[in-house]
Amino acid sequence: MSDKFVIAVSRQYGSGGHEIGRKLAQKLNIKFYDKELLSKIAKDSGMSQNLVEFYDEMPTKSLLFSLAMDAYPMSFAEVPLNQKVYQAQVETIKKIAEEESCVIIGRCADSILSEHKNLVSVFVHSDMDSKIQRVVERDGLTKEKARERIIKTDKKRASFYNFYSLEKKWGEANSHDLTVDSGKLGIDETVVLLYDYIKLRGFLK
Numbered sequence: 001m002s003d004k005f006v007i008a009v010s011r012q013y014g015s016g017g018h019e020i021g022r023k024l025a026q027k028l029n030i031k032f033y034d035k036e037l038l039s040k041i042a043k044d045s046g047m048s049q050n051l052v053e054f055y056d057e058m059p060t061k062s063l064l065f066s067l068a069m070d071a072y073p074m075s076f077a078e079v080p081l082n083q084k085v086y087q088a089q090v091e092t093i094k095k096i097a098e099e100e101s102c103v104i105i106g107r108c109a110d111s112i113l114s115e116h117k118n119l120v121s122v123f124v125h126s127d128m129d130s131k132i133q134r135v136v137e138r139d140g141l142t143k144e145k146a147r148e149r150i151i152k153t154d155k156k157r158a159s160f161y162n163f164y165s166l167e168k169k170w171g172e173a174n175s176h177d178l179t180v181d182s183g184k185l186g187i188d189e190t191v192v193l194l195y196d197y198i199k200l201r202g203f204l205k
Contacts, residue, residue: 005118005203006096007103007194008110010161010170013153014131014146016182016190017124018105023191025103028198033096034105037089044095045088055085057106059159086164101203106157110176111165120198123176124190130183 007024011017018034025032033040038056042049093112096102110121126134128147135146161170168175178197182190198204 003118003203004097004099004101005120005198006101006109006113006116007120007122007198008113009103009105009122009124010110010157010176011106011124012126012131012171013150013157014135015124015126016134016187019187020124020182020190020194021103021105023187024194027191027195028101028103028204031096031100031102032105033102037092037096037104037107040096041085041088041092044092047085047088051081052085052088055082057157057160058082059156059163108161108164111161111168118203120178120201120203121176122194123171123179124182125171125179126181126183 007021009017009021011020021034022032038052039049041047042052045052089107090112093104093107093109096104097113097116110119113119128150131150132143132146135141135150136143139146139149141149158170161168165175171179173179178194180190180193185193
C-alpha cells in the first residue's frame with residue numbers, strides 16, 4: 001500500500017453502511033472504527049465511555065448558540081458536555097488518521113479530516129423499502145416501527161453532520177467523493193465497487 005489513507009463512510013440508517021465499511025476494511029486489511037471509536041475517544045480523553053456513548057452523533061444546539069459562544073468565549077469548564085465530547089472526537093480521529101490506514105463510520109470524519117491528502121469520503125444510501133426490510137430483519141421491528149426509527153435516526157445524523165460540517169450537507173453528492181445506492185447493488189457488490197474506486201484513486205499497489 002502507499003501512504004496511509006482514510007475511508008470516511010457516512011450512511012443512512014438501514015443502508016448497511018456499517019457492514020459495508022467493516023467488509024471493506026477486511027478486504028483492504030486495515031482497521032475499522034465504528035463503535036470501536038467510542039472506546040478510543042474515552043481512553044484518549046479520560047472521559048467515561050458512558051458519557052461518550054450518550055453524546056455519540058447527538059445533534060448539538062443551534063447555530064445561533066455556536067455564534068454566541070464565538071462572540072463570548074467560555075472557559076473550557078463552561079463548555080457544554082456535547083461540545084467537549086465532540087472536541088475529544090476530533091482529536092482522536094486526527095490521531096488515528098496520522099497513525100494508520102482505516103475505515104471510519106460516521107462522526108463527521110470526512111469533515112474533520114478534510115485536509116487529509118488521502119481521504120475518501122463515501123455516502124451510502126438506499127431506498128426506503130430496502131432499508132425497512134433490513135431493519136426489520138436485523139432488529140426484529142415491525143415495518144412501521146422500522147420506518148419510524150429510520151426517519152428519526154437519519155434526522156439526528158443529518159442534524160449532527162450539518163452543524164459541525166458547515167460547508168457540507170449530509171447526503172448531498174457534492175459533499176462526498178462518492179455516493180452509492182446499496183439497495184440496488186447489495187452489500188457485497190457495494191464493497192467491490194468501493195474497493196475498485198480506492199484502487200483507481202491510487203491508494204493500493
